[in-house]
Structures are given as structure tokens and as C-alpha cells.
Amino acid sequence: MAQLLIVDDEAHVVDRLALTVDWKSIGIDQVYKAYSGQEAIEQLHQFSIDIVITDIRMPGMSGLQLISEIDRQWPKTKSILLSGYSEFTYAKQAMRFQTEDYLLKPVKTEDLLATVARVLRKLEREWEEVISAQRMTYTLKEHLPLLRANLLHELLQGKYRGGTALHEKMIRLELGGEAWHRFSLMAIRLDEGFEEKSGEDLSWKEYAVANMAEEVFGGRYALWQTKDAHDYLIFLLTQRKDAEGDDPGWLERTASVLQSAVGVYLKGKVSIMISGTGVFPGDVPAAYNRSITAFRNRIGQEPEQFMRLEDEEDVVTAVRSLEYLYEPPALIHLLEAARWEAVEERYKRIFAGVENGEPVSEEQLLEIYFAIASAYTYIAHKNGRLLADTFGTDYGRMISGMPFRTVHQLREWSFRTLQALQEDIAKETKDNRSSLIDRIRSFIDENVTGDLSLQSVADRVKLHPVYVSKVYKLETGENISDYIQRVKMEEAQSLLVNSDEKVYVIAARLGYQRPHSFIGAFKKTFGMTPQEYRDGHMP
The missing domain is CATH 3.40.50.2300 (Response regulator)
Structure with missing residues (x-):
């Protein structure tokens, strides 16, 4: 409006x-x-x-x-x-x-x-x-690199497993949605010579490394890049249709060329990890996680290393990691923003992952429980609430040792307590707004013949006038000015019946600069002039 x-x-x-x-x-x-x-x-x-x-x-x-x-x-x-x-x-x-x-x-x-x-x-x-489409197209072109990087970052986290939504986004971002059937993943770690002297200096060097990678790999592969949370430069590579036949040693030689160019022109050292080929997009998160793990376990802190992941055996771990429990945005951030539907979707992914996979250990149940319980505790305490007041009997289970023995029990508790937390916060918000409306109306009722501008009302409740206006309309369905006008007209009725003051005096008392403005407003409200109203209520 x-x-x-x-x-x-x-x-x-x-x-x-x-x-x-x-x-x-x-x-x-x-x-x-x-x-x-x-x-x-x-x-x-x-x-x-x-x-x-x-x-x-x-x-x-x-x-x-x-x-x-x-x-x-x-x-x-x-x-x-x-x-x-x-x-x-x-x-x-x-x-x-x-x-x-x-x-x-x-x-x-x-x-x-x-x-x-x-x-x-x-x-x-x-x-x-x-x-319009023209303006959106212009904006899209201007921010194309950032939008591409953001989409790849979401792919690395497993947000997209395929489907038309991803395909349509890739087409809009001019990534050739049909071309990405198979891919390799390349991770570049900036080693010596890339110490951060200033944000601008490091960003420029990262940009330069990415351009060098595009230059040396781009003749044979299409590249799609982003920067991950560990400050690795991540590239997806897919072979161009017009590229020459397979050459098993080409990637190693080209990676060596890139490392040499970085050393000569940027005075720095980089380590490079290239995965084997996978099916796009389903294999992207696994290839990324394997590459980061191999960087940590196989390359370590040694600078200027190169490794082809397909030449190494997969890292075998005794316990399956619960990556989906920590996907961004973090659970605590979703709760903090009151994105309840997104939290429910996260829970569904968490429990679908453990229910459909290998048997879940007691420690993994604890890992899920602690992640959810700690997020709940933070949000409750930040809102000045105690979990005991919010969860009731469910809080008792939280402090009784190992509360759950099965995934089903933990799943039921997670969704039930989420509902309780949502209702508790919604009630508090409603109570706060109801209290604000009461304070606003009390001030108006008590000062019907005084300054009732929106600014004066906002000053009384110590909030910004725009916020006051919007919250009042949201909670009551009417504007503050409507309520002020109604209170003034009710006061006018009382003064007309219970006092002998002239109409123009009553108009001035109620803040009308001109009597005929008051007369017009009164007639619009009651269908008669103030004098007609007074005459009709004479004893």
C-alpha cells in the first residue's frame, strides 16, 4: 500500500x-x-x-x-x-x-x-x-561470477542432487547445463607467499591464480570456480567437446605448469589436488569432501604438492561422518532467524541420512542430539528463556544422561521440541506486541487533547515511528491515525453532550486548526454536524 x-x-x-x-x-x-x-x-x-x-x-x-x-x-x-x-x-x-x-x-x-x-x-x-527482464538480465551479467561461485558452493554442500531447478539456474548463469555430464574436481591451496598482508592484496592474488588456472586448463576443459570455507580455490572441470583424446599425463603436466607460473609471476607456492571423474551433479559433494580430507591426511602442510586422488585409495574411516548435520547455514543460524520450515527440512535430511544408511552408533546419536540441544539452549537463553520452561517434561529427559537409544526416539523428540520452541517464541513475540499496542492506546487515550502525532507516540514508547506504525497496523488491522481519529470523535461526543463549550472551542481542544475541518470529520463519522448531534441529545 x-x-x-x-x-x-x-x-x-x-x-x-x-x-x-x-x-x-x-x-x-x-x-x-x-x-x-x-x-x-x-x-x-x-x-x-x-x-x-x-x-x-x-x-x-x-x-x-x-x-x-x-x-x-x-x-x-x-x-x-x-x-x-x-x-x-x-x-x-x-x-x-x-x-x-x-x-x-x-x-x-x-x-x-x-x-x-x-x-x-x-x-x-x-x-x-x-x-523487468531487461534490467534483471543486465544485473545478472554484472554479477555473473559471484552468482556462479555461490551456486557451485551450494553444490559442494550437497544442496542440489539434480533436477530442473539446477539445470535452469545453470542455463541462466550461462554455464551450459547440458554439457556437465562428467567432471573432475580441482582444489588449489595457497601455500607460501600468500600470507595475508591486506584483504585487497590476497583477493588480488586469488583472482590471479584463478585466471592462471583458466589460462592453462581452459583450452581442454571448461572451468567453474568458487572459494570454500577453508580458503581453498575449488574448480569443477569438464572436458570440452572439441578437446583431443585422452592423455593420462596431461593434468599432471598442466598442474606443474600452473605451479611454475604462480612461482615465477606471483612469487608464491600452491598445492593442487585433482579428483577422478564423477557423474554431475550427484558425485560433486563426495568428490569435494574426499579432496579436502586427502589434503589434510595425505599432503598435510608440505607446500607445492600435487596429487591425483584417483591414484590413491579412499581414506577408510571406522565411523561415518555426519556431514549433513553441519551443512550451511548452520542449524543455530536457522533457529536464530526463526526459519522454522528450513529447520524442519534440515531435520528431515539429518534423519533420512541416518535412517537410510549404515547402522547408527551410540556416539552418532549423541552427536546429533548435542548439536540440536546446544542450538536450542543458545536460542532460548538469547531470548531470556529457560529450556525447562519451554520444554517441560522433555527437558527432564535432556538432563537424565543418555536420553535416546534409537534414531526414532531422537527424531520424535527433535520435531516435538522444535514445535514447542516455535510456539514459545511466537507467544512471547505476540505478548510483546500486545503490550506495545496497549501502551500506544493508553498514551492516546490519556492525551486526546494533546500532541498525538506519530512522532510523539513513537517517542513515548521509545521506538522508531515507521516501526510503530507497521506493528500497530499488523496487530490491529488499522492505522494509528484511525484509532486517534476514533478517540477524538468519542471525546467530541462527550464534550458536546456534557459541556456548554462552543463547537469551535471543542475543535481547538481536539487539535483542529479550523472548525470546519472538525465539522467535516465529525459529519463523516456520525452522519451529522456537531451542532445537530448536540441538539439531538439535549434533555
């Missing part, structure tokens, strides 16, 4: 337009008021205003100056000019290219609504153009 700002030094004009026009009928959700050009600038700094309606002649900053400033600082904000008959021709000539339209005072409600609705449609078209 859009936001509108009305600017005029005649307060009764601003109040009448803000309160009596049915802005919601054309999609205006929030209406702000300003009684000078400078006050309008302050509002624009605070709120995301879509359309400004301003008078042309105001003391201090004129409407023309205001529009010029809006055009300079908020080029996406649209301006509509209000002008009296005497300056209407001048306004048309002077502002032809800076305003969306110009309306003659006194403006008819239907003309005003039609004009603002037309400007809103123009705004929508402009934003649609921003996200």
Missing part, C-alpha cells in the same frame, strides 16, 4: 484533505500531514513517501522549491501541485517537467482521487520496469 504526504500552510486544507477523502479506495494506506515545506522535508526523511501533494505558495520554502528538493533527494517520489487561480498558468509552465499534475484550488474530491490514482499506476509501472 502507498503513502501520501499533504503539504499546505493552511492547516484546514491539510486536515480536510487528510480526514475527509476516502484515500483507501484508491490504495493509499497512510496519509501524513505537513504545514510547511521544511516540515515536509522532515517527514520525507522519516517515512517512505510515494506521493506528495503540495501548495505552490507557502511562506519560507515554496511548493516549487519543495518539489525541486524532492526531485533531488527522492527521485522516486511523485509530486502533485495545488495552486490558486492566479498562479495556475505559471505553475503549468514552470513545473511541466517536475510534477505529475497540477490541480486548481478548491479541488474537487473526485478530481483529486482520479489524479492520485493515475500517479499511483505510473509508480507501479516504473517499479515493474525496474524488475
Whole structure:
């Protein structure tokens, strides 16, 4: 929904337009008021205003100056000019290219609504153009290397096992989705000569190494690269269709050429690990994990080494690693961001992995349990809660030693406690918001004849006005201004019946600069003028 700002030094004009026009009928959700050009600038700094309606002649900053400033600082904000008959021709000539339209005072409600609705449609078209295919294509080209690297990083972590989603992404990133049937994985570790003197210096050297790899391997292979969490440069290689026949020694010779070039031109040493061929994309995570493990176990810390992984036996371990338990984003980060559906999907992957694989040991059950329980503990304590209060009887199992003997028991506990944590945090959030709404309404009720601007309400609850406005609308379904108006009208009813004050005095007490603005608002609410209401309730 859009936001509108009305600017005029005649307060009764601003109040009448803000309160009596049915802005919601054309999609205006929030209406702000300003009684000078400078006050309008302050509002624009605070709120995301879509359309400004301003008078042309105001003391201090004129409407023309205001529009010029809006055009300079908020080029996406649209301006509509209000002008009296005497300056209407001048306004048309002077502002032809800076305003969306110009309306003659006194403006008819239907003309005003039609004009603002037309400007809103123009705004929508402009934003649609921003996200159009042409703009997206341009942005994609500009960020292509980073997007490719991010996609490969996800592949290394096992996010994609195939399917149309991966294929379509590769086509969009110009990676030749059909070509990657088989691949080899190359990991390059930067050794001596690559000590990080500054982030810029190291990034430049990494970029240079990647370009050198592209240069020496690119004639025979298509390369796709990223940088992993261990600071290895990771490349997928797939042989080009026009490459010459198999040459078992070509990769070793070419890797040696790369190491030599890095030594001569970058004064550094690199170690290189190249895997055997695998089927894309299913074998990518395994090839990556085997390469990193072999780097650690076979090459160690010796610099400038080369190894073909297919020439070595796989590293055999007595215990199967639970890599999927630690896939990024980490479980603790998913919980912290309240991404509940993503946590459920992670649990499904974790337990599918252990239920469909080899028998699970007691230590592996503990590993899964500790990973989940520690994440729960962190999130609960960060929110000022105790797990005992959140989980109830399930907390007792957590402190009773080895709580689970089977995968099924652990799975049931994990999903059940996740639901309890989600409900507890949701309740706390709801309670906090309900308390905020109560505080806002109490302030308004107690200060119905005082300053009830959005800024004053926000100052009272010590929050930003934009946040206050959004939370109030989210929780109650109405704008704060609607509630303020309702409270003012209820107070007006009471004053009209229980006091002898004149209508204009009551209007002033309730913050209306002009009596007829108050009369118009009262009639819109109750279908009669204040005097008619008073007369009808006389004893």
C-alpha cells in the first residue's frame, strides 16, 4: 500500500484533505500531514513517501522549491501541485517537467482521487520496469561470477542432487547445463607467499591464480570456480567437446605448469589436488569432501604438492561422518532467524541420512542430539528463556544422561521440541506486541487533547515511528491515525453532550486548526454536524 504526504500552510486544507477523502479506495494506506515545506522535508526523511501533494505558495520554502528538493533527494517520489487561480498558468509552465499534475484550488474530491490514482499506476509501472527482464538480465551479467561461485558452493554442500531447478539456474548463469555430464574436481591451496598482508592484496592474488588456472586448463576443459570455507580455490572441470583424446599425463603436466607460473609471476607456492571423474551433479559433494580430507591426511602442510586422488585409495574411516548435520547455514543460524520450515527440512535430511544408511552408533546419536540441544539452549537463553520452561517434561529427559537409544526416539523428540520452541517464541513475540499496542492506546487515550502525532507516540514508547506504525497496523488491522481519529470523535461526543463549550472551542481542544475541518470529520463519522448531534441529545 502507498503513502501520501499533504503539504499546505493552511492547516484546514491539510486536515480536510487528510480526514475527509476516502484515500483507501484508491490504495493509499497512510496519509501524513505537513504545514510547511521544511516540515515536509522532515517527514520525507522519516517515512517512505510515494506521493506528495503540495501548495505552490507557502511562506519560507515554496511548493516549487519543495518539489525541486524532492526531485533531488527522492527521485522516486511523485509530486502533485495545488495552486490558486492566479498562479495556475505559471505553475503549468514552470513545473511541466517536475510534477505529475497540477490541480486548481478548491479541488474537487473526485478530481483529486482520479489524479492520485493515475500517479499511483505510473509508480507501479516504473517499479515493474525496474524488475523487468531487461534490467534483471543486465544485473545478472554484472554479477555473473559471484552468482556462479555461490551456486557451485551450494553444490559442494550437497544442496542440489539434480533436477530442473539446477539445470535452469545453470542455463541462466550461462554455464551450459547440458554439457556437465562428467567432471573432475580441482582444489588449489595457497601455500607460501600468500600470507595475508591486506584483504585487497590476497583477493588480488586469488583472482590471479584463478585466471592462471583458466589460462592453462581452459583450452581442454571448461572451468567453474568458487572459494570454500577453508580458503581453498575449488574448480569443477569438464572436458570440452572439441578437446583431443585422452592423455593420462596431461593434468599432471598442466598442474606443474600452473605451479611454475604462480612461482615465477606471483612469487608464491600452491598445492593442487585433482579428483577422478564423477557423474554431475550427484558425485560433486563426495568428490569435494574426499579432496579436502586427502589434503589434510595425505599432503598435510608440505607446500607445492600435487596429487591425483584417483591414484590413491579412499581414506577408510571406522565411523561415518555426519556431514549433513553441519551443512550451511548452520542449524543455530536457522533457529536464530526463526526459519522454522528450513529447520524442519534440515531435520528431515539429518534423519533420512541416518535412517537410510549404515547402522547408527551410540556416539552418532549423541552427536546429533548435542548439536540440536546446544542450538536450542543458545536460542532460548538469547531470548531470556529457560529450556525447562519451554520444554517441560522433555527437558527432564535432556538432563537424565543418555536420553535416546534409537534414531526414532531422537527424531520424535527433535520435531516435538522444535514445535514447542516455535510456539514459545511466537507467544512471547505476540505478548510483546500486545503490550506495545496497549501502551500506544493508553498514551492516546490519556492525551486526546494533546500532541498525538506519530512522532510523539513513537517517542513515548521509545521506538522508531515507521516501526510503530507497521506493528500497530499488523496487530490491529488499522492505522494509528484511525484509532486517534476514533478517540477524538468519542471525546467530541462527550464534550458536546456534557459541556456548554462552543463547537469551535471543542475543535481547538481536539487539535483542529479550523472548525470546519472538525465539522467535516465529525459529519463523516456520525452522519451529522456537531451542532445537530448536540441538539439531538439535549434533555
